[in-house]
Amino acid sequence: MTATDPAMTALAHSWSALSLLHGRIESRVERALQSRHRLSAREYSLLDVLSRQHDGEGGHLQMRQVADSVVLSQSATTRLVTRLEDRGLLSRYLCPTDRRGIYTDVTDDGLRLLEEARPTHNTALREALDQAAAEPALAPLVQAVQQLQDSTRPA
Template identity: 65%
Template sequence: MMNFQGGAPIATPSTPLAQGWCVLSLLHDRIQAHIERELQARHDLSVREFSLLNVLSRQSERGDHLHMKQVAEAVVLSQSATTRLVTRLEERGLLSRALCDKDRRGIYTDVTPSGLELLESARPTNQAALQEALDEARRDEHLRPLVEALEAFGFPGYDFAQSE
C-alpha cells in the first residue's frame, strides 16, 4: 500500500498494524488541521483551546471542578503545556483559576461567562468543520473505512471529560 500525505508519498510501514496506525494518524491530522483553520479564522481559537473550554464547561454543568492534572489528562497535554494554555485563556478572560477549598495546593480552573459565550458560538463551527473533514476523508479510499467505522461506532454515551 502506498501512503500519501499532501500529495507526496511517505514511507510505507513494515507491518499491517503500523500501516493502520499511519492511516489513523493521517486521518486525525487532516481532521485536526481542518478544524484548526476554521476555529482560528472564525473564533480566534485553537483546537486545544476549544477542547479545554469544552471539557471545563461540561464539568461546570455538573457542578464539578477538575484539578490541573485532570485537565492535562483530559486535553492530552503535559501539565506544563496545560498551564501555559490555561494562562493564555485566563489572560483573554475566558477562564479563571481558584484554590481548592479542601487542598490549598490544588488549583481549579473554570470557564468564565465570556468563555462559555465564545464556546457556544464556536461549537457549530467545530461540528461543521469536523463533518467537512470527514466528508473529504471519505473520498480517500484509504481513509474511507476509518470514517465509516467512526460513524458506525458513534461513541454513544462516552464522556470525553471523564477523569480517572
C-alpha cells in the same frame, strides 16, 4: 517477527492512515476556529472540557485531569490555561477543601465564545470526515468513528 513481516507492515499502514486522518481533521478544525473565532483547536478543546464541569462530588477537574482530557502535558496545559485566563475566558481558584489544589472555570465570556465556536467546530469536523470517507484508505476509519458515535448516543 521482522521489519518486512506482512502483519507489521499492515499495522504500520493502519497507524499511518489513522495519523493522516487525525492530522487532516485537526488541521481543518484549527483553520476554521482560528479564522472565525481566534481560537485554536486545543483552546476550544480545553474550554469544552472545562465547560462540562459541575458542582458536587467529582464535578471539578484537577489540572492533571484536565491535561489528560486535552492530551497535553501538565505544563503545556498550565500554559494554555494561563493564555485563556489572560484573555478573560477562564478563571482559577483554590480548591476549598485542599489548598494545594487549583481549579479552573470557564468565565461567561469563555462560555459565549465556546457556544459561538461550537457550530464552526462541528461543521469543520463533519466536512473533514466526509472528505476522508471518500478515500479508500481512510473510509474504514471514518466508519469506525461513526460507529463509536452511534454507540455513545443516548437511546
